[in-house]
Amino acid sequence: MPAPSNASPKSSSSSGRARPLASVVVPTRDRPRALGRCLWALSVQTIKERLEVVVVDDGSLDGDAVADAVSRWPGTRLCLQAPSGPAAARNAGARAARGTFICFTDDDCEPHEDWAERLVEALQRKTDAVGGRTVGATSAPIVRASELIAHAPAFVSAREDSLVFTPSNNLACRADVLAAVPFDERYPAAAGEDREWCERLLRSGRVLRYEPSAVVVHHDDPDLRSFLRRQLRYGRGAFRFRRLGHEPRSLEQPWFYVQLVRRGFAEGPIAGALVCLAQLTTAAGFAAEWLKTRREGRTSAG
Secondary structure, three states, X not given: OOOOOOOEEEEOOOOOOOOOOEEEEEEXXXXXXXXXXXXXXXXXXXXXXXXXXXXXXXXXXXXXXXXHHHHOOOOOEEEEEOOOOHHHHHHHHHHHOOOOEEEEOOOOEEEOOOHHHHHHHHHHOOOOEEEEEEEEOOOOHHHHHHHHHHOHHHHHOOOOOEOOOOOOOOEEEEHHHHHHOOOOOOOOOOOOHHXXXXXXXXXXXXXXXXXXXXXXXXXXXXXHHHHHHHHHHHHHHHHHHHHOOOOOOOOOOHHHHHHHHHHHHHOOXXXXXXXXXXHHHHHHHHHHHHHHHHHHHHHHHO
C-alpha cells in the first residue's frame, strides 16, 4: 500500500465555495515558468466555473518561485511536500481536492480549453477512468520519439476505446476510484508509477477508456542527453514495475518491441534510430536497478 504523504496545504482560497465538479491536480518541482503556462491553460477551461486547481510542490529548491507562479491565478490551491516523487504528489493533491472527478496533468503540459470538459463528460458516461490524447509541441524527431515511447504500453490494447495504459499527464478518474486505487508511492520518480496504477486499476475490475477529444500539448523538447537520462529512468522504473507487487511481472513479448521500433521508423529515420537507442538505454537502466537491488539485498543479508 502507498505510504502516507506529508503534504500540507499552504493556502486554500477556495474554502467556503460550492463543491467543484472536478479538480485538476498538477505535481510540480522547480519549473515555475512551465507551471505558469499550464495554469494559464487551466484558467481558460470551458468549465472553469466548476473547476478547482490543486498544485502540489514536490520539494522545489526555489519554493518561492513556485508559490509566486501559483499566486498569479486566484483560486488555485498550493500544497507542499518534501521531495517524494510524482506518485506521492498526485495522492496528496487528490486528498486535498474537493471535486467529484479528478483530472491529472503535468506542469509542462498545456491542456486544450475543452480538455477538462471532455474528460468529465467521458467519466459521466459511467466509466471509471479515462485517458486523453497527448501531442508533442513540436514535430522534431526527438519529440516524436519521446512521445511514442511514453505511450508504448498503450499499444497492447485490443479495443480502440479501451486502454490498458495511459500516461498520467492526461488522465482523469472519479474521486472514489482514486481513493480505492491510489498511486503507489514506492515509485520515487516519474517512471513506471502510472503504468503500475493502470494495471492495478484494471485488476480491480474497473475500466479505463480513451477519449481522443481531450487533448494536452506536451511542451517537452529534450536534447539528446536529457532524452537518454529519461530512458535510463524509465529502465529503472520498468524494473520496479516488474519486481514490485504480489508477484513478479514478465517482460513484454518480442513483438511489442518490434512494433515499437516499426512505429519509430514510421515517424522517420531519425526518430526510428532514437527509439532503438532509447531501448538500449532503457535496458541499461533496468540492469542498473537490478544490480542496485542485488547489492542492497547482500548488504541487508550481511
